[in-house]
Amino acid sequence: xxILSFLLYVFxxxxxxxxxxxxxxxxxxxxxxxxxMKFCLGVGTGFFVIMLLCSYFNLLLTNTxxxxxxYMTIFGSIYMLYLAVKIMFSKGNNKESDQNNNNGFFTGMIxxxxxxxxxxxxxxxxxxxxxxxxxxxxxxxxxSLFLAFxxxxxxxxxxxxxxxxxxxxxxxxxxxxVVMALLLxxxxxxxxxxx
Numbered sequence: 517x518x519i520l521s522f523l524l525y526v527f528x529x530x531x532x533x534x535x536x537x538x539x540x541x542x543x544x545x546x547x548x549x550x551x552x553m554k555f556c557l558g559v560g561t562g563f564f565v566i567m568l569l570c571s572y573f574n575l576l577l578t579n580t581x582x583x584x585x586x587y588m589t590i591f592g593s594i595y596m597l598y599l600a601v602k603i604m605f606s607k608g609n610n611k612e613s614d615q616n617n618n619n620g621f622f623t624g625m626i627x628x629x630x631x632x633x634x635x636x637x638x639x640x641x642x643x644x645x646x647x648x649x650x651x652x653x654x655x656x657x658x659x660s661l662f663l664a665f666x667x668x669x670x671x672x673x674x675x676x677x678x679x680x681x682x683x684x685x686x687x688x689x690x691x692x693x694v695v696m697a698l699l700l701x702x703x704x705x706x707x708x709x710x711x
Contacts, residue, residue, distance in 0.1 A: 517649040526641060526663065530670040533699045535599065535631050536624075537674040542603060542696055544678030545685045552675045558624025560668030566628050567660035570638035574647055597701065604697035624671075638663070 531537075536559050544552040628634050646659045678685065685692045 517645055522641070522645040525645070526666050529637055529641075530666045531673065533702075534633055535627060535700060536634070536667065536671050538696055538699055539599070539624075539627065540671040541674040541678035542693075544675035545682055545692070546678075548682070549675055549679035552679070553672075554621045555624040556668060556671045556675055558621035558626075559628065559671045560624075560664050561621070562625035562628030563634060563667040564660055564664035565625075566634055566638050567642065567663045568657070570635070570642040571646065571656040571660050574639070574643050600697040600700040603693050603700065606693055634667075 540552060540556055540559070543555050641663060642659070646656065650656070650659065
């Protein structure tokens, strides 16, 4: 296995802006780092499940994805656009009322199943770097754990950024929300451009 190529692909993909990282940063900025950990754990859990599915059903997914990829792309992009609009017009005055809706474990986990970037990332990483070289049960589970851990660490890093710069980001909240919404919009559009 080309380890350096694998690690570069994994780390660059998981530490660049995407729905998981942007939502984690926004949540930490709004609610603080500790309360965002539920979201990050949800992301990690959902990510692990997706990586396991990609590992064990790689042949099935490879045959099925072309048939449903268009619909997944549409659905995922619409969801990202919804998040972008919600972020752009967020007032952020009432932290308690929406605290459990936006940064919980369940939200982080479900986001993985409608995020075509994660699913396509899993298919690519597993089919290109893992299955051809290591296809035992133990290696598939360990690689899935590694990929999920890197995804979790990426969201925690972005959460840390949101938390560390909370005062600055609060001062420039509307501008920050516009930039984050535009990044989500970019994520949604880039899914179509990669085809």
